[in-house]
Every structure is written in structure tokens, then in C-alpha cells.
Amino acid sequence: MSSLFPALTDDPGARVALRFGDRSSTYAELAAAAWALTHG
Numbered sequence: 001m002s003s004l005f006p007a008l009t010d011d012p013g014a015r016v017a018l019r020f021g022d023r024s025s026t027y028a029e030l031a032a033a034a035w036a037l038t039h040g
Contacts, residue, residue, distance in 0.1 A: 013028030025033075 013026060013031070015027055016024045017027045017030050018025045
């Protein structure tokens, strides 16, 4: 099945949210870090 917006059909947690040089963080990693900061 073809999608008009293929990026929206992918697992959002696996997508790269931030990239700094050769390091990157996924949306899932950022969410986990934010949760740890607010609940830790």
C-alpha cells in the first residue's frame, strides 16, 4: 500500500529526532530522557 506521507506510517519512536555530527537520538530516546528528568 502506498502512502501520501510515508514518514507518518513508520514507527515514530524509531525515527531520528535530533542529529549532532555523527550522534543521533530517536524520538523514543528523547521521550525516555524527558521522562527520566521529570520523574527521577
